[in-house]
Amino acid sequence: AQTPPGGRSVDLRVLVVSVGDRATDPGLELMARTLDQMGVPYEVLDASAQPLTDAVLRTGDRGRFNGVILTQADLFTSGGSGFTAEEWQRLHDYEREFQVREAVVAGFPTTNPALGLDYGMAEVGSLPTGIGRWVEPAGTGRLFAYVNTATPLGIPEFSFWGVPQSGDPARPTVTPLLVDDNAPTHALVARLQYPDGREVLLSTVGNAWYRLHSNVLAYQFVDFATKGVFIGGRYISLATHTDDMFLADDLWNPATNQTDPNLSYRLTPADLENVVAQQAAFRQAHPLAATWKVELPFNGVGAKGWTPNAPVAKPVAEDATLVTNSLFSYGRSTTLTVARSGSTERRAILRAADVAAPPAPPADRIDRVTLRVVVTNTLAQPLPVQVCPLTESWAEGTGNGGLLDLGPPTWFSRANWTSWSTAGGTFASGACVTAQLTGPGANELDITPIWQAWASGARPNHGVLIRATANGSATLASAEHGTAANRPTLQFATSSAPDPLTAKAMELKDHFGWINHTYSALQMDRLCPDPDEPQPAECPVTDYATALDEIARNRVVWNELGLPGYQEGLQYLLSDSHAGLHDRRGTEEDPSDDIPFPEGLNPNFMQAAQDLGVRYIASDSSRPNQDREQRVPGFDLFLLPRFPTNVYVNATTPEENVDEHNWIYYERHVAAGNDPCTVPGAICAPRTYEELLAAEAEATVTHMLSGREWPHYFHQSNLRDYGGGRTLQTDWMDAVMTRYEQLFTLPVRTPTAPELGPAAEDRIVARERNVRGWLDIDTQVVTLVADGTARPLVTGLTVGEPYGGQRIGKVTVGTTPVTFAVDPTSAA
DSSP: OOOSSSSSSEEOEEEEESSOTTTTTHHHHHHHHHHHHOOOOOEEEEETTTOOHHHHHTTTTSSOOOOEEESTTTTTEEEESSSSSHHHHHHHHHHHTTTTTTTSSOOOOOOTTTHHHHOEOOOOOEEEEEEEETTTTTTBBTTTTTBBTOEEEEEEEEEEEEOOSSSSSTTTEEEEEETTTEEEEEEEEEEEOOOTEEEEEOOOOOOOOOHHHHHHHHHHHHHHHHHTTEEEOOBBBOEEEEEOBBBBBEEEETTEEEEEEEEEEEEOHHHHHHHOOOOOOOHHHGGTTTTTTOOEEGGGGGGGOOOOOOOOEOOOOOOEETTOOOOOOOTTEEEEEEEEEEEEEEEEEEEEEESSSSSSSSSSSEEEEEEEEEEEEEOSSSSEEEEBBBBBOOOOOOOOOOOOOOSOOOOEEEEEEOOSSSSOBBBBBOOOOEEEOOEEEEEEEEEEHHHHHHHHHOOOOOEEEEEEEESSSEEEOOOTTTSSGGEEEEEEEEEEEOOOHHHHHHTGGGGEEEHHHHHHSOOOOBOOTTTTTTSSOOOOOHHHHHHHHHHHHHHHHHHHHHHHOOHHHTTTOOOOGGGSBBOOOOOOTTTTGGGGGTOOOOOOOOOOHHHHOOOOEEEEESSSSSSSSSSSSSSEEEEEEEBBOSSOTOOOHHHHHHHHHHHHIIIIHHTTTOOGGTTTOOOOSSOOOOHHHHHHHHHHHHHTTTOOOOEEEEEGGGOOBBBBTTOHHHHHHHHHHHHHHHHHOOOOOOOHHOOOOOOHHHHHHHHHHHHHOETTTTTTEEEOOEEEEOEEESSSSSSSSTTTEEEEEOOOBBBOOEEEEEEEETTO
16 A cells, blocks of 8 residues: 655544444434435444454554544443543544544533533533524535525434533533523533644534434534544435336225226326426425426337328329420320430429318328439439429429310310410429439339428419420420329328327427337236236246347337437446345235245346446345445446335325325235334324425435435326326425524536446446545545546545535546645645
């Protein structure tokens, strides 16, 4: 390992001193989760089992830690303090000599001269639960600067409090930051400054990783202990995925307390219009989340874009040849001639009488109209021509070019001896299209813009004139040709319109993000028949070809519909029900026989995804072993967790959702003769919709404050306008952000699916390649190095952008050390 060149330095690493392992010490679990997600290097010393030695803390003038976090104030275990007096003294000496701060997560604020401990309290007590009130200087400088100090902080855990001592200069100065709202002299969180220069952030609040108040406090423990300079970074994020776009979801039946396949809901165009309006209203109401956008994992089988119909051919009923300065009529000849020789021309005129005016051939859209003509002679080279819309009516006549065939049309006359306004056929020169005749054989001349003008009524349909623009001659079969297949026709390429929802999605596509959710939602672990069909003893494992087709076909739909984000989105994939990551053995409703990830992953699915360039696969954080960002063993793939919510796939209204929620968490236990209050995870009383939203907001804000970027997922049914423009998902969003704004002032990032993967991969690689560094205490220069190229976040250096009052940036490091200056405005 590289060694700093002289002078005092501290490694950018946090020492967490615990009183047990993560299963027994809730403070350790809270801090380990926080540090892991932020990417902060740390070591754990279990005070109940490991001694604190000089070698743990330092090597000469090099300190091994730039911050210390104690999970318990006195490190109390069943045998007393986990540290001896000598160990406490060793820790305090280290903090003083290397100017390292200490943060205390919880515990009794003891004054114990025998251990050398004094947390500066004149009186100490406890409270089973409480409400904390922020007091200055909290919310200023670097002390809980991210907190909305106007909102009290609920503390549903047993806690201690202390009344700060005053007047004794030999004891620490205590500055309360959070106090008991019912007893303002009782400090719950405080900053301690010791006469010897040591600084401690003391929390006597009971904490657990799943508690909202704990996640409000957790970041400050790290930020204070490290003085705001550390490897890693913390952002607040809230992204949402709304699965099953273009499909219908089965609905909950309150009468049977089951999902009913006879009841289903698929979004309507009006629903989608409403989502856009609700999204805009949400952004305006919650400016801290002004970039939020609904992301729609979609299944292409349910989408119907413009569908090509079989080509429609309409015969040309009338045609003729016009010869320069000739009075002869060729209206009944079996051939047409298009030719030029100097100033002498032969022009063809054609009109399909049965489509002379709208409506066009039956279709929702005319994509292309071509004039198909058959050249019967061999050309020395292609003959360039113009096809021009005639602007005057004409009659075909009966002439074959003989001396007595004097009827129209001719070079001069168009009908009943009525002259063309312009000899040779009056046409709109500015509307001509260019083409060329090759031969022999069929030639298709694209006249789509001419047809569009006819169909719109912008120009009367009098047919077209074909004229050569270079010397040469082409003979065309006419409408009277002996071979019917050679006669001129108009060819219509038509399409049928999308279904209304697909059409609306295409119209509003830029308001949403789009995610590949596989084509027809086939299960990627096993392929079972429909539930109403006979079931095999064991459903076969989904094969490679099926998995490949499901992923690839959905990409085709993505392109065909013109939905945005295709190229960026190729690397991210969501399977239906997150299947293929674990093996449900074909019994989706019975998890008892499931084989969890990674043992239960389907290698056929993983290989197909990898072969198609996928790198990131969404997982369900509520399933075993899927609750962390990680590599997929044996593949160049990464697992990215998503959070489920208690807004259910089979619910479209508050009534449906609440009925199902209360059945799952309360009524079914009562029906089974059990007391729900004694069942883990159940609730003691049914909830109203407002209570359900409040509980969801509490849990979701806890997720957000943990620093995890993991999206929360919903389903298309949850975007139904159930009345007044409201939807289950936007109700949820509003409740979450309202709760968040009560607690925090930081802007909320809303990373898109394509952004999630690279960021998670950077975090994983930074851990794997042991990104590390040290701070020169005197020069305030940080040196970073790694075992290979990595791109970690760093906080408190002169790189990146400000966020929450400090600078956070992503840097590239490798085996050659690189240096950065500490940002004085970011350091705490």
